[in-house]
Each structure stands twice: as C-alpha cells, then as structure tokens.
Amino acid sequence: MSVTLFISPGACAMASHVALLEAGIDHETQVVDLRTGQQRTPEYLAVNPAGSTPALKTDQGVITQNAAILAWAAQTRPDKSLAPVDDAFAFARFNAFNGWLASSLHPALGKVLFSRPPLEGEAKTQAIEFALSKLDLAESHLVEGPWAFGETWTLTDGYLMVFERWARQAKLLDTARFPKLNAHLDKVQSRDAVKRMLADEGLEAV
Ligand SMILES: N[C@@H](CCC(=O)N[C@@H](CS)C(=O)NCC(=O)O)C(=O)O
Missing domain, CATH: 3.40.30.10 (Glutaredoxin)
Known part of the structure; x- marks a missing residue:
C-alpha cells in the first residue's frame, strides 16, 4: 500500500x-x-x-x-x-481529544495567527485571551503528562504538537504559565x- x-x-x-x-x-x-x-x-x-x-x-x-x-x-x-484501538472507551477518548484540537484549539489559535486582514487592537487582545484560555484548559485538565494520555505516546501527541509549535512561535507559550505544554512540545520534537x-x-x- x-x-x-x-x-x-x-x-x-x-x-x-x-x-x-x-x-x-x-x-x-x-x-x-x-x-x-x-x-x-x-x-x-x-x-x-x-x-x-x-x-x-x-x-x-x-x-x-x-x-x-x-x-x-x-x-x-x-x-x-499508536492509539488504543482495541479499547472502545480509551479509543473514544483519543478521538475526543483529537476532536477538541480540531474544533476548539485550532480555530482559536488560527484566528490569532491567520486572520486576514490581521487582527488589531481590542479584537486581537480578545482573540489572544480566548486562545490562551484553550491552552490553559489543555495545561490544567486535558494533558496528563508527559504525553497527552500519560505514560503512553499516541498520535494525539503529534497533533497537539502542531498547536504548541504555533503558540511558541507566536510567543504565547509562556514557560511559567504552561510548563506541561512546553515540556510536552520538547519531548515530541525529540522523537525520530x-x-x-x-x-x-x-x-x-x-
Ligand atoms: N480540521 C481540519 C482543518 C484543516 C485546515 O483548516 N487546514 C488549513 C491548514 S492548517 C488549510 O488548509 N487552510 C487552507 C485555507 O483555509 O484556505 C483538519 O484537521 O484537517
């Protein structure tokens, strides 16, 4: 194939x-x-x-x-x-995390980074706050650490990496506010x- x-x-x-x-x-x-x-x-x-x-x-x-x-x-x-495909509950949670990345974190960060024309003033401040609130949710509730689902790497980790990279490049991934996400990004980027x-x-x- x-x-x-x-x-x-x-x-x-x-x-x-x-x-x-x-x-x-x-x-x-x-x-x-x-x-x-x-x-x-x-x-x-x-x-x-x-x-x-x-x-x-x-x-x-x-x-x-x-x-x-x-x-x-x-x-x-x-x-x-690469995912818990034999466990219906765990696979549902894998899909739920990926669905959240697609429907929540991606659009929130995308609005900050890719709006055309670029956002300015209050609209930009609000979009940044909204994106940071999504990253806060990942940091404090969704990502178990060191990987998204604890000790086991899954493909969700590669998906989350996309948005951690964008956030770090945009200087939104403050190390004090997002220690888990920063450590996660470094760990993902070290994989072969x-x-x-x-x-x-x-x-x-x-
Ligand atoms: N949820 C979709 C998002 C796809 C998406 O928005 N891709 C962007 C790149 S990150 C794109 O191709 N944008 C082109 C455009 O909007 O014109 C997925 O995971 O495939």
Missing part, C-alpha cells in the same frame, strides 16, 4: 505526516502552497473539495481531517500501538519520526 499525503509545510497536516511516519506507512507527500492559493485550484479541489490540507489519497479514496487520518493510521498498523517530518517539510524544532 502506498498513499499520497497533501501537506502545507508547518500547517496542521504535520499531525498526519507524523502519523504516517510513526506507522511506517509507505507514502509520498505533495505540497499545496496555501500562500499562493493552490488549495483553491481545480486540481486540488478535485482531491479535497473543502480546499484544505491535509488530504490523504489511498487506494480506496480520499480521507480528509487530521482526526480521521490519525484514527486510520492507528487502525491500519495496530502493531505500532517528528524529526524526520520536520526535515521533510524543511522545518526545524522551535
């Missing part, structure tokens, strides 16, 4: 890219340049009509959404223990598969 993952370097598709590398699934990557609007070309809309990355082209068809690609990778290679993903996307640890 070989698959094609459509990515935009440094964007949220990093989570799916890490998942394929951790799973050892044979793949190639294809870059979609979001800055030039390549996600809205007819060629890419034929792959993902929603015009966003990631998208994963498989023999059976296309899978979109990081959360779905992570679950697919973990179930495709259960021998790699993550180092490979960063090198493949032309990025460095932050």
Whole structure:
C-alpha cells in the first residue's frame, strides 16, 4: 500500500505526516502552497473539495481531517500501538481529544495567527485571551503528562504538537504559565519520526 499525503509545510497536516511516519506507512507527500492559493485550484479541489490540507489519497479514496487520518493510521498498523484501538472507551477518548484540537484549539489559535486582514487592537487582545484560555484548559485538565494520555505516546501527541509549535512561535507559550505544554512540545520534537517530518517539510524544532 502506498498513499499520497497533501501537506502545507508547518500547517496542521504535520499531525498526519507524523502519523504516517510513526506507522511506517509507505507514502509520498505533495505540497499545496496555501500562500499562493493552490488549495483553491481545480486540481486540488478535485482531491479535497473543502480546499484544505491535509488530504490523504489511498487506494480506496480520499480521507480528509487530521482526526480521521490519525484514527486510520492507528487502525491500519495496530502493531505500532499508536492509539488504543482495541479499547472502545480509551479509543473514544483519543478521538475526543483529537476532536477538541480540531474544533476548539485550532480555530482559536488560527484566528490569532491567520486572520486576514490581521487582527488589531481590542479584537486581537480578545482573540489572544480566548486562545490562551484553550491552552490553559489543555495545561490544567486535558494533558496528563508527559504525553497527552500519560505514560503512553499516541498520535494525539503529534497533533497537539502542531498547536504548541504555533503558540511558541507566536510567543504565547509562556514557560511559567504552561510548563506541561512546553515540556510536552520538547519531548515530541525529540522523537525520530517528528524529526524526520520536520526535515521533510524543511522545518526545524522551535
Ligand atoms: N480540521 C481540519 C482543518 C484543516 C485546515 O483548516 N487546514 C488549513 C491548514 S492548517 C488549510 O488548509 N487552510 C487552507 C485555507 O483555509 O484556505 C483538519 O484537521 O484537517
């Protein structure tokens, strides 16, 4: 089996890219340049009509959404223990965390970082406070530490890393306020598969 993952370097598709590398699934990557609007070309809309990355082209068809690609990778290679696929309750919690990242943390940080035109004044202050409140929730309730689900690495850790990287790059990940998230980001970025993903996307640890 070989698959094609459509990515935009440094964007949220990093989570799916890490998942394929951790799973050892044979793949190639294809870059979609979001800055030039390549996600809205007819060629890419034929792959993902929603015009966003990631998208994963498989023999059976296309899978979109990081959360779905992570679950697919973990179930495709259960021998790699990338998620608790044999435990209905634990797998539901894995999916819940990934759903929260997609529907809550991603949009909150995305508003701060990617609003066009960029936010200014009170609107910017409010968006930052809102994003920080999501990071507070992760720090104090959601992330068990050292990994998201305690002592066992799962693909959720690679997904959470995306937003920790963005937050650190935007100087929002204060070490005193977010000790657990900072330690988590450093630990994730030291994994071999993550180092490979960063090198493949032309990025460095932050
Ligand atoms: N929840 C979606 C989010 C996808 C998403 O918003 N991707 C961004 C990059 S981080 C994108 O492709 N944006 C292109 C655009 O909005 O035009 C997922 O996990 O796949």
